[in-house]
Amino acid sequence: MQVYFGMAYMEEKQKVFSIEVLLLFFL
Secondary structure: OHHHHHHHHHHHHHHHHHHHHHHHHHO
């Protein structure tokens, strides 16, 4: 359960990270 939660958390973090990178490029 902990491992699955960690994987899902990292996936969400990756999505947010890519969005932040896109924002940095546009700003």
